[in-house]
Amino acid sequence: MHIDRLLVSKKELKTIGIPYSFQHISRLEKAGQFPKRVQLGQCRVAWCYKEICEWIAERIARRDPATSAE
Numbered sequence: 001m002h003i004d005r006l007l008v009s010k011k012e013l014k015t016i017g018i019p020y021s022f023q024h025i026s027r028l029e030k031a032g033q034f035p036k037r038v039q040l041g042q043c044r045v046a047w048c049y050k051e052i053c054e055w056i057a058e059r060i061a062r063r064d065p066a067t068s069a070e
């Protein structure tokens with residue numbers, strides 16, 4: 001199984017550290033500040049796990065600029 005093919009549901013986002021409401025995530029997506037969702041069906045969406053992990057890592061790097069330079 002390839003990690004870049006794993007998908008995260010909106011419920012699972014909270015379990016991996018994304019505390020935002022679904023509406024806030026939608027606003028961030030539209031502003032280009034959050035990974036875009038993958039449409040799985042008419043009423044089902046998910047996000048690429050790898051992209052979510054990279055998004056989290058970017059925020060940590062911004063918080064700790066000295067740590068990211070090592």
